[in-house]
Amino acid sequence: MTDQPVSTELTTRRRDPEARPQQILDAAFHEFGDRGLAGARLDDIAKRAGVAKGTIYLYFPNKEALFREMVRSTLIAAIATAEARRDEAGPNDSAEALIRQLGAGWWAFLRTERVLTLHRLVTGELRQFPDLMAFYAEEVIARGRQLVSGIIARGVQRGEFRAIDPLVAARMYSALWMSHATWVNNRELHPSLGHDAQILDEMLDFYLHSLRPSV
Amino acid sequence: MTDQPVSTELTTRRRDPEARPQQILDAAFHEFGDRGLAGARLDDIAKRAGVAKGTIYLYFPNKEALFREMVRSTLIAAIATAEARRDEAGPNDSAEALIRQLGAGWWAFLRTERVLTLHRLVTGELRQFPDLMAFYAEEVIARGRQLVSGIIARGVQRGEFRAIDPLVAARMYSALWMSHATWVNNRELHPSLGHDAQILDEMLDFYLHSLRPSV
Amino acid sequence: MTDQPVSTELTTRRRDPEARPQQILDAAFHEFGDRGLAGARLDDIAKRAGVAKGTIYLYFPNKEALFREMVRSTLIAAIATAEARRDEAGPNDSAEALIRQLGAGWWAFLRTERVLTLHRLVTGELRQFPDLMAFYAEEVIARGRQLVSGIIARGVQRGEFRAIDPLVAARMYSALWMSHATWVNNRELHPSLGHDAQILDEMLDFYLHSLRPSV
Amino acid sequence: MTDQPVSTELTTRRRDPEARPQQILDAAFHEFGDRGLAGARLDDIAKRAGVAKGTIYLYFPNKEALFREMVRSTLIAAIATAEARRDEAGPNDSAEALIRQLGAGWWAFLRTERVLTLHRLVTGELRQFPDLMAFYAEEVIARGRQLVSGIIARGVQRGEFRAIDPLVAARMYSALWMSHATWVNNRELHPSLGHDAQILDEMLDFYLHSLRPSV
DNA sequence: AATGAATGAGTATTCATTCAT
């Protein structure tokens, strides 16, 4: 508050040595995200991290390990964020209200730079890393679907929604939200897209319409 | 007729020179599809194409040009296939019947090795090639959506479908079909998926439900 | 005379097959002259000769042989030209007149594209070909010097010139003429040079001054 | 003093990093000098310099840049040497004495390995590098001629030399000295050449004879 | 004889990885 000493922030060296790995992972996230595993250069990662090339090897045995760890940690961070969101939902709300609430949350979440990049990497490069794939599948996909399918199941039970397999409905949800998140990230390719809030409305409208009992 | 030399097939030299570019493009499709632009090795492409490394350079000035041309030609082939499908639909059928018909067609089309690889490349590497992106956007995405939105518009007119923006509905269609196509290609990650025919039913059911007028 | 058939000149093929080697050697002369032995490309030589790449190999076993033969034949042509000039000199003229006459002849000869290129190749690449070097030394250098030293010797005998070793004087002659020929070919580097005729006068004046008896 | 580790010299790593560029340039000088720009191999340059191939790229962006820089630096070194020589001349000596003095100096200088190689490169390859050519022309040629022409002008003024354009005379001087330097470097081709000291005498005798007033 | 597509050894250049400081 008062007169902090001429900031150690100015020099990268020796600033908070425990932060080094994270610094590197952050830089790696951007470079790998932009150019892929093969295309990214350790030199650039080091430069972006404000660290010498050799320093990376103090924390990660090689490029591939750095990539893996970067994906892992980003994944974990993403999961944590998503998790935090889950508990915001009031358990007494209607299923539709919950879907709306969750829909808005995921819509914000999925359009995040971090998540979009992760998604690109997953579809692009993760086939070479089956274990990371499995991790992604279990921790992210399955977990997300359970959340949604839980809500749907309750809605079906309550008669709010028509009889539909909650897992199937959860899959449709993923499909709509993830696809649109990707598209808004490449608006040049999809000029007919409205603004983000409007898209969310369109998805919710479409999705809920399909779930409502057809009288 | 009698006495034709059998050996002609033994050597690549001079055997069917017009086939060479396509041969190379096919090999490139697989290697680039597996490892991406940076990861693929010209050497492997040559080996797979059954030609010498230098031969590639007889037809393509460099690796990037080969990549571009491979994407372009695959795209064009994909468009042609999709195009052919369009005209199969009988114009007097109900909109729902058309959607079902088209839905089955695209479901088969999108799960094609060629299309899946293309999709992976588009999401993974095409950001580095804005012109290819534009080509993809105009020729593939826009074209496909027009086809679907035309059907929807007719359904809305006829009162078969509820009032919905046909372009929006077309987007929802893309989202469902493309996402599921990607997923069935990675079944390890999505163990809850049923068999392909079942998934198509699930999608059609979900999609049409949302379009039907809510009495 | 009348109505010659649509000129065979138009197509390179089949036009005077015995001329092929010379055609190739001419093209080689230019390409090697411009880019040196290593820098020249057989492809370009073939193109310039209006011949397919493979054709070169019908007449020359490889690139180096082509280079050697090109140098040899150019050398021989150059020698023949120089030789022809020798006999023009009237044997009864004064030594000074002969020097002037020869000086003008060599001045024209040395500034020839062919000779200049030859000279460049000799200084640049010929160290790798000792036998060509020897050939050059004996046939060109020695021969030229003998011609000059013969004239000088007669001039000394007659008292027209001071007592000087005719071979030494011949060397000085070479030095002046060859250096200036190189320089006028690179006038950008030697902006103080006058026009060609003037340079010849300067050289003759300087040269003869040194040979005249100092009373 | 006592006990200094001897081993430091054993490895190239980290041994005197500032010396690396010069080390490489020296090696480049020899390889380019022997085989020309196209003929020299980076691999050989590295080997001769005692470094790994990659190390070259730490200091020079590519082969051509290495070539340019090698020529430039050699040129500069040559100019420095020549410059140093200029000031040795005592200003009160006769013009003839100065010419003799300078003549001996340049004779030694031009026969230097460094200068001979430079000359070969200039005539052989420098046409592809107009800017280097210009540099050479201005810094080396023009500079050298001014030095000589200054002496001649003084000699003419004093009546020591006949009336001759000093720049022309300086050119004749270059022609004699440079040609002979080249020749003694290829004695096989010029078997009639005497030993070096004798040649110098021959040149001085010939040159001064031409400058002396013809009574 | 002539062609030019095909070959593959050769070379410049890049970049992950090491290591002396």
Add this chain to the structure above:
DNA sequence: TATGAATGAATACTCATTCAT
């Protein structure tokens, strides 16, 4: 710990040479 110069294996690209036609 941290550095960044040095390494050398890997790879894109070139071009002399071959050979089926």
